[in-house]
Structures are given as C-alpha cells and as structure tokens.
Amino acid sequence: MPVEGRIEALHIAMIGHGPIASYVVRQLADRPDVTVAWVVCRAGREDAAKTAFGPKVHPVVRVDDIGEAVDLAIDCAGHDGLRSHGAAFLRRGVDLITVSNGALADAELAEILEASAFAGGAQLELLSGAVGAIDALAAAKIGGLARVSYVARKPPAGWKGTPAELLLDLGRLTKPGCHFEGSAREAALRYPKNANVAATIALAGTGLDETQVRLIADPAIDANCHEIEAEGAFGKFSFKIEGNPLPDNPKSSALTAMSVVRSVLNRLEPVIP
Structure with a gap:
C-alpha cells in the first residue's frame, strides 16, 4: 500500500x-x-x-x-x-x-x-562525486573550520586536454609534477573537466577562495587519488581515496557515476544510511 x-x-x-x-x-x-x-x-x-x-x-x-x-x-x-x-x-x-x-x-x-x-x-x-568525507567536512563547518586543503594526483593521461599540457611534458614524465597550486575557485575555472572535486570540497568547507588546492600528474600511479586535510573546532582529519576512472573516460571517476545512482535510489528508499 x-x-x-x-x-x-x-x-x-x-x-x-x-x-x-x-x-x-x-x-x-x-x-x-x-x-x-x-x-x-x-x-x-x-x-x-x-x-x-x-x-x-x-x-x-x-x-x-x-x-x-x-x-x-x-x-x-x-x-x-x-x-x-x-x-x-x-x-x-x-x-x-x-x-x-x-x-x-x-x-x-x-x-x-x-x-x-x-x-x-x-x-x-x-553530489560528492569522486571523493568521500564530504558529510564530515560539512558537519565540521557548523562548528568552524580553520583550514582545508586538497591534493589531486592523477596519471598523466588524466590531465591531457588541460592547462597541464602547457606546463608539463605529460608523455615523458618520470616523476610527479605539480602543475597547479592555488584556490579551489581558480582550479575549478581553469580545469572545468578535472577539478569538480576541488569545488565540492570547498563548497562543503571553507569556501572556494579559502580552500587551497594542488594538482599533480604522477606517472607512478594508475588511479585518481584525492587527499583532504581539515582542521577546526571539531578536531582534525585527513582522508585519502584512490578511485578508478570510468573505462570510457580517464578524466571521469567511476565513483562519480556511482554517486549519481546512489542519490537517485536515496529518493526511493524508506531508510537512507
């Protein structure tokens, strides 16, 4: 019924x-x-x-x-x-x-x-998309956050077609190369297909202009790695996730697609974990 x-x-x-x-x-x-x-x-x-x-x-x-x-x-x-x-x-x-x-x-x-x-x-x-701990970060914002930082590491292929190509020789990297360091707002505007996570973290936490971001091309990895550090009245936490890309698109996280499905199902379930 x-x-x-x-x-x-x-x-x-x-x-x-x-x-x-x-x-x-x-x-x-x-x-x-x-x-x-x-x-x-x-x-x-x-x-x-x-x-x-x-x-x-x-x-x-x-x-x-x-x-x-x-x-x-x-x-x-x-x-x-x-x-x-x-x-x-x-x-x-x-x-x-x-x-x-x-x-x-x-x-x-x-x-x-x-x-x-x-x-x-x-x-x-x-949606939280490719990264986790957003619920904890948003809750910590209520009590006040002192610092939030985010580091994204992707294989060089994950940065193709972005401004990273102007700063690094992505096809010949032998060690990690940082091609961006600045605010989450700047990262999201300069890397519209790669830095949605930076904006997600910033909007949940200290804001687009206060959240510090580093973007790194790393030839030693084959997954997209996201690291968050936060400090505030709640205490502090660090979070790292290594996500596989979608097979059809190395710039897109599989977890991002899964988060969409989960959000849809949440609207239908009587109990949401």
Whole structure:
C-alpha cells in the first residue's frame, strides 16, 4: 500500500549522454520505479543520444521541449550543460542533482541557479562525486573550520586536454609534477573537466577562495587519488581515496557515476544510511 508523502516512482530527465550519464542509465534500467524518459543534448547530437540511451529515451535540445512532468533532472554533462539547462529545470520546479560542482565557481551562475531554485521551489543537490568525507567536512563547518586543503594526483593521461599540457611534458614524465597550486575557485575555472572535486570540497568547507588546492600528474600511479586535510573546532582529519576512472573516460571517476545512482535510489528508499 503506498505511504502518503513517499515517492513511489521517478520520471527522470538527463542532461548529457556521455560516459557518466550512460553508466547511470544502465544501472537504473532494471528498476521498475525509475524511468529515464528524456535527455537534453546539443543540437545535432540527437542521434548520438539515442545511440547512448536507446530508443525509449527522447532527446531534446531545450528543457521547454519536454512536454511531460519530470520528477528529477540529472546533470552529467559538465559545466556547459549545467550552465545551459540547470536554471530552466529549477524554475520549472524540478529538483536537479549535478556532478558539475565546479561550475559554481562562476559567481554569476551560482546566483542564477540559487534564484531559480527559490523561484521554482526546487532544490539543487551537489553530489560528492569522486571523493568521500564530504558529510564530515560539512558537519565540521557548523562548528568552524580553520583550514582545508586538497591534493589531486592523477596519471598523466588524466590531465591531457588541460592547462597541464602547457606546463608539463605529460608523455615523458618520470616523476610527479605539480602543475597547479592555488584556490579551489581558480582550479575549478581553469580545469572545468578535472577539478569538480576541488569545488565540492570547498563548497562543503571553507569556501572556494579559502580552500587551497594542488594538482599533480604522477606517472607512478594508475588511479585518481584525492587527499583532504581539515582542521577546526571539531578536531582534525585527513582522508585519502584512490578511485578508478570510468573505462570510457580517464578524466571521469567511476565513483562519480556511482554517486549519481546512489542519490537517485536515496529518493526511493524508506531508510537512507
């Protein structure tokens, strides 16, 4: 018997159809209480979206082209996808979960998204993605944080197509090379496809301008390594995680895709651990 106030099923729209989004759709495919019905994509990419998700998912280029009710929107498209379509979902009253947390380093976009969420009575959820300990960090913020730092180590291939190529010879590295040191805001703006974790940690803790970040290419590792250190009224902690990338994209963490699936399932479960 349905319980009043509980969500019994979800009608979902995706933003993006890349490796993370495809993983999410595959994981949810066998759930009778979840329907991924729509995908918002770039004009001219409709056929690619159908290939990625199958014929049951309808591609559109604008949120306004979705004629049916949507319970939840999921952004896996990166900063441009959130910037282009996030506010439209929120104004429509649709909750939105995103892994493009680094996009909020753009103060103007952050204000637009917040205002849109208020206007639509919706909520934007920033997922923890590739890193853990975010719940502890956010709780520690309540009592006051004195210092938060973050170090990201990835194999050289994980930094290809980024400003790291201008500073390091990624194909010939024989030892770790630091190619960025500065604030989380600067890291997120300069490395939009690689530094979402930096923004996630900063937004949960001391803020984008106060959180110190180092980005390192390390030829001795084959996993993406994330290290957080924090001190405050709660005490102090250090956290390290070594995450495998998605097979289809060395820049994307498998745990990021898994965190999206978990967030969706949390909306359906009566007990959330």
